[in-house]
Amino acid sequence: MRIVSDLIYTARLLRKSPWFTLTTVLLLAGGLAISIYTWSVLNTMVYKPLPMPDGDSxxxxxxxxxxxxxxxxxxxxxxxxxxxxxxxxxxxxxxxxxxxxxxxxxxxxxxxxxxxxxxxxxxxxxxxxxxxxxxxxxxxxxxxxxxxxxxxxxxxxxxxxxxxxxxxxxxxxxxxxxxxxxxxxxxxxxxxxxxxxxxxxxxxxxxxxxxxxxxxxxxxxxxxxxxxxxxxxxxxxxxxxxxxxxxxxxxxxxxxxTFQMVQTDFQGTGVFMVLNLVALFILLLASVNVGNLLLARMNERWREVAMRMALGAPPGWLVAQMALESALICIGGGVLALALAGWALKATNSVMATTFGTLPWWWQWGLDRPTIIAAAVFVTVTVVLVAVLPALRALRVQPASLLREDARSGTGRRGGRLSHALVTIEIALISVIMVVGSALTLLAWRAAHIDTGMDISNLVRMPLNLSAEKYPSPNQQLQFYDRLLTALDAQPAVATATITSGLGKVRLAVDGAVYARLEDHPQAYGVLLSTRPDPIGIRLLSGRGFDSRDRAAGAATALVSQTLARTLWPHGSAIGRSIRLIRNGKAVEPRTVVGVVADVRQGDDLLNTDRSTYASIYVPLAQSIVPTARVLVRDRGDLHAARQALWQALAQVDPAMPPGEITSYAEVQRKLTLMARTMTNLFMYCGLFAILLALTGIYALSSHAVTRRTHEIGLRRALGATDGTILRQFLRQGRRQLRVGLAMSVLLAAGMLYLLGSFAGVGLVSLAGIGAAVVVTVSTLVLVAVAIATQRVLRQQPAVSLRHE
Structure with missing residues (x-):
């Protein structure tokens, strides 16, 4: 029955301090919810067995x-x-x-x-x-x-x-x-x-x-x-x-x-480790803050505990009673965190399904058994950090030493060392979180605000898939495309239209260049365009676009992007140069470059941007017919009218062909960047929560470390030390903690950034800027906290400081 009475006693103590209880529960709930949600989302995407019999094989x-x-x-x-x-x-x-x-x-x-x-x-x-x-x-x-x-x-x-x-x-x-x-x-x-x-x-x-x-x-x-x-x-x-x-x-x-690893292009392990480590560090930061609050609360009761131990109360029982309070707070935070994570997972399921429609079939998030087990592990770790370890430390303290300890110093030198250690840990954790979180936020922001290089205003597209039975020959396919463009030109809602198709990456050969191996040939994204003098979505920089001269029987021609032109002909104009495409391992007929167009981003990698992203070669559709393409239409500002125009034009050309899904490029880009925008907001909010934890935690720990030395400060002032000398002494101690904490963070952040670089490059200039900003921010935070706490004590009269309890 003792455990029941202990629970009742602990609950009564927590009820007497409602604000303290609420603050600690919310702090832990925030850290735990971030860890549970992050782990569950990534585990489902990367590691959770497929929802089918023997799915793990x-x-x-x-x-x-x-x-x-x-x-x-x-x-x-x-x-x-x-x-x-x-x-x-x-x-x-x-x-x-x-x-x-x-x-x-x-x-x-x-x-x-x-x-x-x-x-x-x-x-x-x-x-x-x-x-x-x-x-x-x-x-x-x-x-x-x-x-x-x-x-x-x-x-x-x-x-x-x-x-x-x-x-x-x-x-x-x-x-x-x-x-x-x-x-x-x-x-x-x-x-x-x-x-x-x-x-x-x-x-x-x-x-x-x-x-x-x-x-x-x-x-x-x-x-x-x-x-x-x-x-x-x-x-x-x-x-x-x-x-x-x-x-x-x-x-x-x-x-x-696994299906999961292939879906994430084999980068899932790196993403899983980095994001979960960031979430874990936020949880540790919350645990340190709550541990500090509970430690301060425990220090207020050290003399009471010492007296009861001296009167014969079992030490283990007394310390366990104190640890029970911390454990209940952790459990309460865990329950609230599980509810928050469950709500967030349900919202993720709904938003993803509504926005993207078709998702990988195993992407179903919720409070499943692995998530609940993970939550229990996180809560257990938190209980160990916040309740068990301090309790074990307390068991090693002798009651006589507590009774002899000067009340001014609480737990004396032991408390001072612990306080310094906690500040150093907070510095290391928040520095790592800020560096890695800033890098992740930067990557997500870049992906969310990617510049495609295209003018997508009033631009819509519709896929075309010509039946091999009805349109078996390239000539018949070209006739269909020509008739469709003619019908679209007659629609009042259509400003202009074109047919295009992507060829993926192709290898090239520049006339006069010698290549030892196939891999030595330059690569570019191949794009087919119908013969329109003014290409839709891309800007002509020099030369001309495709026109009636670029039909199937005409001279073989091509357009190149500005990046490809500068790469292949860095010291002269690309117009009039000869270039060959590699097909079946051999260079085919030469094509004359007749125009250079502005760079348009190609491919689906939103994180990395290099020359290969913008290297493109455009070939006239009439000279390389394919049965699968898409029609692009620039409307006059009315999307509904543009849809009607596409349907009517297709019905005129082939009434039996069903129209494909018509989507605006603005909507396509919004969906393409939705995940990145969501991740940007998630990293930003988690980072703000971590910074709030650091602000309150570092200030509270620094202030406590200074306040517990109030008597010492009063004594130094009574012996003639100036306020400036005392302030500089405390700032030097703060700088020592900064050096240790920042050194620890460099090692931790380096490993995480290495993992991060395996699936998305972050430039050295960006990392240097992020690192410098973090050092300045954290240093300012720590030193200002020490200065404010020291100045508050220095404003007291020396006599008041000497009488401080």
Whole structure:
């Protein structure tokens, strides 16, 4: 029953000091909530097993080239599958857009073309009907489809008799054999699933088709062992079946990784460590502050404890009773923090789903079992730091020494050493938080305010995916594009329009230059543009844009970005120069540069900006026709009218073609930078909370360290020491603490910035500026706190200081 009476006694003490209790609980709740939320968000994204049976053994098989992940050629994948006995159930898939519905009433949706065992691999049972069977992949088999829950509801109104019905997909009659349950999204979120044929998956020669792949690790096999085997197999395939050096065949490696790690481009571990360390340091900062408050409260009761121990009370019981107060505060802060983190996780789920729509299917955040366990660990660590360690320290103190201790000094030299140590720890923690947090905030801010180089005002886009059956030849595809542009030009709501398509990174050869290896050729982003004298979104700097001279039968021409022009021809004009594109490992026909345009940011890496980001080459669409492109329209200020104009123009050219999703570039950029803007705000608010903790903590500790020496100050003044001498002495002590704390922070921050640099570069100039600002800020904070506390004591008369208790 003693524990019950102790709890009642501790609760009564906390009730007597409501403001103290509220302050300490809120401080701990803030630090704990940040740690719990950060850990849960990142753990779900990077490490949490996939929400499927044996999800921890599921991996992606990926190719790599030029440091970026690539799909694997179908022929190479078939050979790898034959020899990769350290993996099992390997399957392939690719994603594409298809048209679903009858003529005149269809829509474009994302479809997953997957190996027939996709549903068996994920061990998911259809809501209606069946999944694929092996016969569905046979050449000549009846086309079948399994619908996702959302498209079943949206397109077919949840028809319970949909199974067995024949629908049209890309104008091809296809039988519905099943409907998957709500939320099913393996291997990627999609509206429906179509089977890949055995001919697609097992070509007898190098294919133009490449696939992503899934697999399971066999029991007892590590990812490193699977990587080693795949790499050996890849080299063997490339040696036995040599092929031209293009992106599909010239993979530098094949490896396995979890779906989560591939989604984060294998940078998840670095992000996880850095952000969690920052959150942990904020929690430690809050713990130090609360520990200091509790220590001051405990010091007020040292004599009471000493008297009770001298009268025979068990020391362990008395100290445990004091520690119980701290533990209850930690537990209360933990409960509040868990509630705050749960609310934030729920809000994150809602905001992400509403804003981005389709997310990786395992990105579901909430107060799950791992999060609650992590919260319990954080609370336990906090209890140890705030309650257990001070209690163990108190057990080593003899009652007689406490009774002999001068009341003026509280716990005497021991309290002074502890106070100095706490100040040093606070200096180190806040310095690391400010340096790393500022670097993270800078990166997020840059990503959120990225300058694309394009004029995106009143600019909208719509994807185009021409059917190979209806538009099989490049000439037919070009005629479609020309008719669409002509129809758009006639729309009053359209100021101008163009067709464009991205080619990704391409290698180049400048006439007259000699290259020993393919890797020595310069790289640039390739972009196709329709023949319009004034390109939309990019600014012509010199020369001319594409016009009627740049048709399929005309001279081969190109535009280059300003960065590419300066890189390839630093000492002269690019106009009139000859350049070749590398295709299939060989330089094709020369192209004459007819214009230089302003830099436009290419690629999807928002964190790094270098020459490769802006190096671009533009080729006339008429000279390199592709069936997949997008139409860009500059409207006259009315987005709704622009949508109507796009729909009407497309209906005039091809009434059977469903329009793609029409989006404004402003909305695309807003969504693209939403995560970065959210992270900027999150880092900023967490940083402000940490700085508030540091302000209050460092001032309170410094003030306490000076105040407890009030009697000493009075004695020095009585012996003739001047106020300036005493102030300088205390400032020197503050500088010593600063040097130690800043030295500790340099070591900690260096390690974290090294991890940070692994996935996002921060320039040395930026780091130097951040470091200097942190040193000045923290030094000013510490020295001002010491000066204010010392001046407050110096304003007293020496006689008053000598009588200080």
């Amino acid at each position: 599921v991996v992606r098989v990926i190719g790599t080239r030029d440091g970026r992940t690539r799909p694997i050629n179908a022929f190479a994948l078939a050979k790898l599958r034959q020899g990769a006995d350290r993996l099992q159930d390997m399957g392939a898939y690719t994603v594409d857009s298809v048209r679903v519905g009858e003529r005149g009433a269809s829509r474009n949706v994302n479809a997953t073309f997957a190996q027939w065992n996709v549903f068996g691999f994920s061990r998911a049972k259809p809501l209606l009907g069946r999944g694929f069977v092996r016969a569905d992949a046979d050449v000549g088999a009846e086309p079948v489809v399994v619908l996702g829950y959302d498209v079943w509801q949206a397109v077919f109104a949840g028809d319970p008799d949909i199974v067995g019905r024949v629908i049209h997909i890309d104008n091809k009659p296809t039988r519905v054999v099943g409907v998957m349950p709500r939320g099913y999204a393996f291997p990627i979120a999609a509206a429906l699933w179509l089977p890949l044929s055995t001919r697609d998956l097992h070509p007898d020669r190098w294919s133009d088709q490449s696939y992503s792949a899934w697999a399971r690790l066999r029991d007892g096999v590590s990812m490193q062992a699977a990587d080693a085997q795949l790499q050996t197999l890849l080299k063997s395939v490339q040696q036995q079946y040599p092929r031209r050096t293009d992106d599909d065949a010239a993979l530098t490696s094949v490896s396995v990784g």
